[in-house]
Amino acid sequence: MSQTTRTEAFSDGVLAIAITLLVLDLHVPVRAALEGSLAHTLAHDGWPTYAAYVTSFLVIGIIWVNHHGVFELVDKVDRVTLFLNLMLLMTVVAIPFTTALMAEYLTDEGHDARTAALVYSAVMFAMSVAFASLYSYVARHPAQLAEGVDPVAVRRSIVRFSVVGLLLYLATMVVALFSAQACLIAHFAIAVYYCFQQIRPAGLRRPDSRRARWPRRAA
Amino acid sequence: MSQTTRTEAFSDGVLAIAITLLVLDLHVPVRAALEGSLAHTLAHDGWPTYAAYVTSFLVIGIIWVNHHGVFELVDKVDRVTLFLNLMLLMTVVAIPFTTALMAEYLTDEGHDARTAALVYSAVMFAMSVAFASLYSYVARHPAQLAEGVDPVAVRRSIVRFSVVGLLLYLATMVVALFSAQACLIAHFAIAVYYCFQQIRPAGLRRPDSRRARWPRRAA
Amino acid sequence: MSQTTRTEAFSDGVLAIAITLLVLDLHVPVRAALEGSLAHTLAHDGWPTYAAYVTSFLVIGIIWVNHHGVFELVDKVDRVTLFLNLMLLMTVVAIPFTTALMAEYLTDEGHDARTAALVYSAVMFAMSVAFASLYSYVARHPAQLAEGVDPVAVRRSIVRFSVVGLLLYLATMVVALFSAQACLIAHFAIAVYYCFQQIRPAGLRRPDSRRARWPRRAA
Amino acid sequence: MSQTTRTEAFSDGVLAIAITLLVLDLHVPVRAALEGSLAHTLAHDGWPTYAAYVTSFLVIGIIWVNHHGVFELVDKVDRVTLFLNLMLLMTVVAIPFTTALMAEYLTDEGHDARTAALVYSAVMFAMSVAFASLYSYVARHPAQLAEGVDPVAVRRSIVRFSVVGLLLYLATMVVALFSAQACLIAHFAIAVYYCFQQIRPAGLRRPDSRRARWPRRAA
Numbered sequence: 001m002s003q004t005t006r007t008e009a010f011s012d013g014v015l016a017i018a019i020t021l022l023v024l025d026l027h028v029p030v031r032a033a034l035e036g037s038l039a040h041t042l043a044h045d046g047w048p049t050y051a052a053y054v055t056s057f058l059v060i061g062i063i064w065v066n067h068h069g070v071f072e073l074v075d076k077v078d079r080v081t082l083f084l085n086l087m088l089l090m091t092v093v094a095i096p097f098t099t100a101l102m103a104e105y106l107t108d109e110g111h112d113a114r115t116a117a118l119v120y121s122a123v124m125f126a127m128s129v130a131f132a133s134l135y136s137y138v139a140r141h142p143a144q145l146a147e148g149v150d151p152v153a154v155r156r157s158i159v160r161f162s163v164v165g166l167l168l169y170l171a172t173m174v175v176a177l178f179s180a181q182a183c184l185i186a187h188f189a190i191a192v193y194y195c196f197q198q199i200r201p202a203g204l205r206r207p208d209s210r211r212a213r214w215p216r217r218a219a
Numbered sequence: 220m221s222q223t224t225r226t227e228a229f230s231d232g233v234l235a236i237a238i239t240l241l242v243l244d245l246h247v248p249v250r251a252a253l254e255g256s257l258a259h260t261l262a263h264d265g266w267p268t269y270a271a272y273v274t275s276f277l278v279i280g281i282i283w284v285n286h287h288g289v290f291e292l293v294d295k296v297d298r299v300t301l302f303l304n305l306m307l308l309m310t311v312v313a314i315p316f317t318t319a320l321m322a323e324y325l326t327d328e329g330h331d332a333r334t335a336a337l338v339y340s341a342v343m344f345a346m347s348v349a350f351a352s353l354y355s356y357v358a359r360h361p362a363q364l365a366e367g368v369d370p371v372a373v374r375r376s377i378v379r380f381s382v383v384g385l386l387l388y389l390a391t392m393v394v395a396l397f398s399a400q401a402c403l404i405a406h407f408a409i410a411v412y413y414c415f416q417q418i419r420p421a422g423l424r425r426p427d428s429r430r431a432r433w434p435r436r437a438a
Numbered sequence: 439m440s441q442t443t444r445t446e447a448f449s450d451g452v453l454a455i456a457i458t459l460l461v462l463d464l465h466v467p468v469r470a471a472l473e474g475s476l477a478h479t480l481a482h483d484g485w486p487t488y489a490a491y492v493t494s495f496l497v498i499g500i501i502w503v504n505h506h507g508v509f510e511l512v513d514k515v516d517r518v519t520l521f522l523n524l525m526l527l528m529t530v531v532a533i534p535f536t537t538a539l540m541a542e543y544l545t546d547e548g549h550d551a552r553t554a555a556l557v558y559s560a561v562m563f564a565m566s567v568a569f570a571s572l573y574s575y576v577a578r579h580p581a582q583l584a585e586g587v588d589p590v591a592v593r594r595s596i597v598r599f600s601v602v603g604l605l606l607y608l609a610t611m612v613v614a615l616f617s618a619q620a621c622l623i624a625h626f627a628i629a630v631y632y633c634f635q636q637i638r639p640a641g642l643r644r645p646d647s648r649r650a651r652w653p654r655r656a657a
Numbered sequence: 658m659s660q661t662t663r664t665e666a667f668s669d670g671v672l673a674i675a676i677t678l679l680v681l682d683l684h685v686p687v688r689a690a691l692e693g694s695l696a697h698t699l700a701h702d703g704w705p706t707y708a709a710y711v712t713s714f715l716v717i718g719i720i721w722v723n724h725h726g727v728f729e730l731v732d733k734v735d736r737v738t739l740f741l742n743l744m745l746l747m748t749v750v751a752i753p754f755t756t757a758l759m760a761e762y763l764t765d766e767g768h769d770a771r772t773a774a775l776v777y778s779a780v781m782f783a784m785s786v787a788f789a790s791l792y793s794y795v796a797r798h799p800a801q802l803a804e805g806v807d808p809v810a811v812r813r814s815i816v817r818f819s820v821v822g823l824l825l826y827l828a829t830m831v832v833a834l835f836s837a838q839a840c841l842i843a844h845f846a847i848a849v850y851y852c853f854q855q856i857r858p859a860g861l862r863r864p865d866s867r868r869a870r871w872p873r874r875a876a
Contacts, residue, residue: 013673016232026316038331097683112695235451245535257550454670464754476769
């Protein structure tokens, strides 16, 4: 396997595991310790857990889509790219932890809820810093780009593709200072926005050789 | 890697992890807290766990087989396909949780067992909704289909391929209202049925180029 | 991806996750509850855990190697092959559970240790039954074999390739009735034996097309 | 899939899972048992956990990069290679355990902290022994090397590529006898060093056939 393919495969593996480990944050109420009915317990005590699960699932899903967007541009990976990618993965792998933290403290009425939301947002911000670093590095090193990719267009797309994320996640840190629940809603909204917003970098023209290998359906 | 290959690989990863995490629902009785012999404890207290494990393992296995069936038809994936696929994975990843819930409350004599069975069935129903949406979307967008796939036949197979699942899982929700154990048996029966029932969509003719790449044994 | 490639990839994923989840059986002694030094606790209480970890790691590693051996022979997979493969994976995924059970009860002086060893061996036996079924099925359906594979030789190798395993694991169930520790040693010995024993099925001649694709180093 | 590709894919899977399981070492403080604020608890009690997480994440990341470096040289894998690779993976899979051990005891003021650091370093040393064995074995069997790889250069690089790691990890065991915290810093420093240090084996010239398949961007 080429270095790029193997980096993509390893990253995909880590992202797939991190997204699946989110299920470990969903706890089954212990039968012997149950107060009231199971239905009431699941609905009343469980909702912060479900809200945090759905939000983080979408966030990691979007990271996966965008990660692919970056590596579509890349032909060769060097040491720095590998290192920046590892930094990105390190923040993503922490998400199941921050998700559990958010779920545990979301309904706290003191400032612990806001602390949990701040930690959640800070890890997302760190993720967006790593992502922006990775993308900027790749965009600034044309020798690493794949055939058919326009280096100028890629360089121009740095702001749109990575700075927007930085600012959005910075904003969630501010929201966290006021309300944990508003902060979680903000993360959910960002994830949904990214789901439908086209953030494919502009400079990508598929090389002809690839187009030949992945046949399109004739009209 | 192409977007389709990478989507398949990521989905396979998530499915493989979710199916393997089912083992975390099998609990080793703590030695110090054991009442009676280990054999008795495993046999008497453990059977709901084993029954839920086997059933969910088969269910996720079948989802994997059918997921493959859908992506064999697809050549290109767009944002909506990615999003619907993510919705499907989000329900599958929750299965180890609902399985543990089912196992914990299956022998409860009040209505908590039925609550657990209802949650289990509801997540399966949500999974079948996501699956049906994904399949319908792909089937209605011929431009995304792979070469050699007959769009008319695919569109015709929507009912057979996805509506049947919807109705079956809806039925398990009704069963759950009466008996958790009958509900688990129903899920097991559906999984076994799908194991041996051919649900490969009709419209699939392998493109000649692929046939050439994956050589058959000469007669 | 072809059905065979995807089946291999999914199985590899499940095997990789199951083998890695063995680490969850290694428990860190809680600091507040520590009696005596950490060194003494790790050495004195921990050894059954390490012994079970090493043994099960080797066993799953060998299953992976042999699983590959079978799928090298296969060109097409049908529903029955998929189902038998799923049965095999279902037993493998249970190994982290039986390993933890074995470790927890290995030093028990009553019959609970032998119960744990019997469960451990029974799951291994079920695994070898699934493996033998999978191999026999593939060997008896020449239409599924890859180009260049001699169906007669494959059929002849059924006994050597799968019946031996059946008998060995049956024997460990007998040993379990007498001594859990002897049983664990037997599993370790079987795994080491398989590590160095050539069990590659006889009938495999690589098709010429493949030989061309995977270039050998010139002498 | 070829044996080499499948070995790489399986190893990548195990490494990706092991690196992601590190998140399970990050514990959410139980809300009901919280003394003082969450912020204080996370900052004051959590730092050994975060330090151990970051260090082990980098270490496994580097192992992944170097593992790839070795398998780039290899065209065919035999039984011994598979076995040595399995030994390497067995030590890597234990890292989430030793990381949790290190984190739990890092601030202990007696000798338990040094015990934990010694176990952490010993597993890393065992990993480097397995790695050195794997690399030496491959380097000494030219028949297994990929086309275009210079066997003499590979053999010469054994010392640089694997003996250095052995000595470094042996040194951390000595440091562990004096201070657990210094030992963790040493592991962190080694990982960072390897991140930026070029340890690509000298003898690798990409075969022309491959160069053609993975097109470079024209200057």
